[in-house]
Amino acid sequence: MIQIFQIIEEASRGSKFYNHKKQRQEKIDERIRRMLELKDSFTPEQITRAEAQMDALTAQLEQSRDLSRFIVHVDMDAFYAAVEMRDRPELRDVPMAVGSNSMLSTSNYAARKFGVRAAMPGFIGRKLCPQLVIVPCDFEKYRAASQLVQQVMARYDPDFSMVSLDEGYLDITDRVATEMDGDTGDQTEDEVAQRLVGEMRAEICRLTRLTASAGIAANGMLAKICSDQNKPDGQFFLPRERPAVLDFLRELPVRKVSGIGNVLSQQLAALEVTRCGELLERRGLVRLLFSECTQLSLMRAGLGADPPGVGRDEDSHQKSVSTETTFAATADSAQLSELLGELCQQLSEDLRRKGLRGRTVTLKLKTSSFVVRSRATTLAEPTSTAAALLAATRPALARELSAGEPLRLLGVRASALVAAEGAAGPRQATLTEMTGRAAAPRHECPVCGRTAGSLAELSAHVERCLDGEAGGGGEQNGGPVGGQKRPPAPHSGLPRTKHKRIDSFFTAVKRS
DNA sequence: GCGGATCAC
DNA sequence: TATGGTGATCCGC
Ligand SMILES: Nc1ccn([C@H]2C[C@H](O)[C@@H](COP(=O)(O)OP(=O)(O)OP(=O)(O)O)O2)c(=O)n1
Ligand SMILES: [Mg+2]
Ligand SMILES: [Mg+2]
Numbered sequence: 001m002i003q004i005f006q007i008i009e010e011a012s013r014g015s016k017f018y019n020h021k022k023q024r025q026e027k028i029d030e031r032i033r034r035m036l037e038l039k040d041s042f043t044p045e046q047i048t049r050a051e052a053q054m055d056a057l058t059a060q061l062e063q064s065r066d067l068s069r070f071i072v073h074v075d076m077d078a079f080y081a082a083v084e085m086r087d088r089p090e091l092r093d094v095p096m097a098v099g100s101n102s103m104l105s106t107s108n109y110a111a112r113k114f115g116v117r118a119a120m121p122g123f124i125g126r127k128l129c130p131q132l133v134i135v136p137c138d139f140e141k142y143r144a145a146s147q148l149v150q151q152v153m154a155r156y157d158p159d160f161s162m163v164s165l166d167e168g169y170l171d172i173t174d175r176v177a178t179e180m181d182g183d184t185g186d187q188t189e190d191e192v193a194q195r196l197v198g199e200m201r202a203e204i205c206r207l208t209r210l211t212a213s214a215g216i217a218a219n220g221m222l223a224k225i226c227s228d229q230n231k232p233d234g235q236f237f238l239p240r241e242r243p244a245v246l247d248f249l250r251e252l253p254v255r256k257v258s259g260i261g262n263v264l265s266q267q268l269a270a271l272e273v274t275r276c277g278e279l280l281e282r283r284g285l286v287r288l289l290f291s292e293c294t295q296l297s298l299m300r301a302g303l304g305a306d307p308p309g310v311g312r313d314e315d316s317h318q319k320s321v322s323t324e325t326t327f328a329a330t331a332d333s334a335q336l337s338e339l340l341g342e343l344c345q346q347l348s349e350d351l352r353r354k355g356l357r358g359r360t361v362t363l364k365l366k367t368s369s370f371v372v373r374s375r376a377t378t379l380a381e382p383t384s385t386a387a388a389l390l391a392a393t394r395p396a397l398a399r400e401l402s403a404g405e406p407l408r409l410l411g412v413r414a415s416a417l418v419a420a421e422g423a424a425g426p427r428q429a430t431l432t433e434m435t436g437r438a439a440a441p442r443h444e445c446p447v448c449g450r451t452a453g454s455l456a457e458l459s460a461h462v463e464r465c466l467d468g469e470a471g472g473g474g475e476q477n478g479g480p481v482g483g484q485k486r487p488p489a490p491h492s493g494l495p496r497t498k499h500k501r502i503d504s505f506f507t508a509v510k511r512s
Numbered sequence: 513g514c515g516g517a518t519c520a521c
Numbered sequence: 522t523a524t525g526g527t528g529a530t531c532c533g534c
Contacts, residue, residue: 372516
């Protein structure tokens with residue numbers, strides 16, 4: 001296992017990528033050194049006082065702790081890889097990954113045993129695992145699979161929210177309550193919630209031939225951690241009780257919390273904080289060394305107290321649209337200029353399709369040594385035309401190019417977005433996108449194989465089909481789906497694209 | 513508002 | 522030989 005690190009190291013050493021990564025790590029180390037110096041300057045009194053102040057915060061978090069909801073996080077297993085394995089049975093039992101020789105999007109579990117991971121270049125994957133089969137991405141297929149997953153989720157919470165193609169959050173509290181009103185024997189609420197989630201996973205599996213894992217807990221932060229506990233093809237229930245939550249978190253690695261990434265976890269490790277429980281013990285240091293926003297986030301992680309409220313969706317809107325591309329590094333200004341034109345063209349199309357215009361246009365570039373820079377321009381009027389995007393970025397490119405270093409990436413982003421006049425906004429664009437492009441020649445039900453005349457008809461049929469047949473397994477924590485049970489009550493209609501936003505951890509806290 | 517960093521997938 | 526693309530947020534200016 002230590003060999004894995006060795007092989008990766010050996011394959012990378014000396015490359016520009018590696019050098020850049022090393023430099024970045026040195027900066028992080030330096031930051032940590034400064035942080036520790038500051039820490040050593042603190043008097044015990046300072047720390048005690050900081051702890052007391054932090055206690056006020058935790059008390060407030062405790063007071064607003066909401067344990068009344070059943071939040072579910074569903075995450076597909078090895079998603080892209082699973083889709084490819086489903087469609088190509090010969091890949092079923094071999095280590096494989098999805099992507100290219102230069103970049104892998106994900107790998108199946110057989111390949112993970114060799115250390116092959118998402119965001120790893122394919123050529124390194126092959127060094128780790130010479131038999132590795134790499135298949136190219138096919139986003140249309142993943143989108144189609146995701147649509148089916150979403151159709152199932154909508155039956156359990158019409159206001160579900162997707163984070164990406166392969167995962168989403170649901171609040172099934174009302175669904176559980178409805179179920180309890182019927183005949184559930186002597187099942188407790190908790191048991192009903194787990195059974196429903198088992199049934200939902202079974203439905204997903206039946207409809208897509210793909211497995212999903214799920215976590216059930218009092219809030220999204222915890223549910224997300226839980227969905228990982230019994231992966232793949234499993235689920236985990238965390239009782240909605242304060243002691244259970246605190247026990248669960250005490251020894252949990254901080255890195256498992258969404259929002260605590262590579263850098264922050266290194267900083268915390270330097271403070272001898274590697275488990276969520278230690279966040280509480282070291283709250284004085286957290287108070288003295290991190291920004292207010294980070295303090296709040298870290299205390300929430302320690303307590304498992306995510307904000308109770310669900311952010312109203314109506315306010316939520318896309319903040320930026322961007323497109324970028326990586327190529328063989330070049331300093332040829334004609335070539336780069338042409339590329340920039342194509343990117344602006346592409347961005348213009350994307351903006352129009354979404355019915356948006358941007359007032360701020362940002363040029364992004366990456367030098368051949370992997371240094372990333374961005375140059376923004378704010379216009380008098382929002383735009384979506386390629387010409388205006390180009391006019392806003394071309395001078396910046398010229399300026400940056402005079403530095404002489406070849407570039408390996410160009411990108412253009414539009415932000416400060418406003419809805420284009422007349423159009424209905426992103427809503428309509430999404431529908432056009434889904435129905436227009438997918439080009440499914442026939443609307444065939446994935447469950448029974450019958451065909452429908454239209455997408456809407458098919459959708460309605462799938463609902464009936466799922467209802468008419470066997471439901472899922474109501475197993476406790478873990479275990480593959482497979483049982484044959486009753487389906488949940490019908491909830492007719494197309495899955496709404498209305499997405500309730502469940503506050504992801506570390507999102508803006510706004511006003512103090 | 514800008515630019516760099518960090519994070520997630 | 523060779524290390525992605527999209528979107529969001531936060532910090533310190
Ligand atoms: N750096 C990454 C991470 C993920 N993905 C894509 C491919 C994954 O299949 C999909 C979902 O990401 P997950 O983190 O959920 O990973 P998987 O679903 O592949 O595996 P797991 O079973 O761990 O969820 O997103 C990607 O393109 N680039
Ligand atoms: Mg997944
Ligand atoms: Mg995921």
